[in-house]
């Protein structure tokens with residue numbers, strides 16, 4: 559059957575699926591899983607709660623039938639699940655899927671990059687918030703050295719994976735790293751995207767004053783070389799893209815606070831325990847795991863997903879105020895999948 563195209567209430571097609579496969583992480587980034595909150599007693603999901611590889615693949619197949627062309631594996635830290643190469647191989651085999659990517663903190667890539675590439679992974683986006691050991695450790699909440707991520711970036715490139723670097727910028731924490739990181743990425747010829755610090759979850763102490771805006775970041779990076787705009791690679795791309803004049807090396811800005819992009823948001827999210835979320839800032843998800851485990855047919859699963867998408871009117875970033883940022887009940891990013 560030919561893949562369908564379904565639209566939500568704001569005429570946005572369903573095109574991307576972001577799958578969180580693990581709520582745990584080996585880092586404790588202050589903006590995502592602050593160590594004071596995600597301590598040794600934190601209740602993470604049991605293994606039995608996580609969707610199995612078969613369940614993830616079956617769900618993904620239904621989404622692709624409904625028009626999804628791009629799947630991104632995320633978490634938590636997705637590479638903490640040993641069976642990721644197997645999962646990638648299974649997803650790669652889904653007919654109609656055009657783009658298969660993964661977002662990671664990079665630490666496990668020296669061990670896994672080759673196997674991921676061999677299984678069919680096309681590209682990785684690797685998070686790196688600082689070059690200096692002190693700031694890196696402050697941002698990641700662990701004693702790991704940034705060299706571990708540099709090694710991950712090198713391993714991914716050597717394996718032939720497409721690589722981008724993601725940097726969350728938080729005022730008072732790492733804005734002094736913007737220029738050094740931009741120079742580092744430029745030298746490597748790798749795209750660096752700056753992400754505005756967002757009010758995801760309930761625990762990261764977000765306040766507008768911590769946000770370094772796209773405008774400020776653009777100005778800072780332009781000190782290295784003038785920037786010129788680049789057309790978006792696909793409809794609904796989150797980053798606005800630029801290249802250093804006269805080169806092919808790009809930088810991007812993910813400005814979900816100061817220049818929102820809900821208007822073209824084509825992304826559904828599947829949490830590690832099998833709930834579908836239609837927005838990163840959703841208050842509730844819709845459970846699919848029970849349906850999968852009680853043997854619901856593919857047609858019935860698709861009907862459920864279709865109904866959910868067609869009822870969707872989310873556009874949280876457009877509606878954000880200081881008030882909603884503080885009072886709205888939001889799911890943690892490590893749970894919903896960043």
Ligand SMILES: Nc1nc2c(ncn2[C@@H]2O[C@H](COP(=O)(O)OP(=O)(O)OP(=O)(O)O)[C@@H](O)[C@H]2O)c(=O)[nH]1
Pocket residue numbers: 630632659661683722724753756795796797812814823825838875896
């Ligand atoms: N507000 C908001 N932020 C998003 C959304 N999707 C991605 N982001 C932010 O963008 C960051 C980077 O996303 P990635 O995981 O690298 O994925 P991507 O931007 O789709 O990557 P490409 O496919 O390479 O363009 C995420 O960690 C979020 O901070 C979204 O739908 N809404």
Ligand SMILES: C[S@@+](CC[C@H](N)C(=O)[O-])C[C@H]1O[C@@H](n2cnc3c(N)ncnc32)[C@H](O)[C@@H]1O
Pocket residue numbers: 583589590632633634635636661662663683684685724725726753754755756757758762891892895896
């Ligand atoms: C939740 S992580 C999951 C994947 C992997 N652990 C990683 O860090 O790349 C996905 C992305 O979300 C971003 N992120 C987490 N919390 C954020 C926040 N409060 N604001 C903006 N981006 C955030 C991270 O920087 C990372 O690039």
Ligand code: SF4
Pocket residue numbers: 583584585586587590591633634635663685892
């Ligand atoms: S951003 Fe990624 S690496 Fe950092 S705590 Fe969240 S899930 Fe872990």
Ligand code: SF4
Pocket residue numbers: 814819820821823824825836837838839872873874875876
């Ligand atoms: S805030 Fe929600 S609707 Fe807006 S871009 Fe992000 S996920 Fe999409």
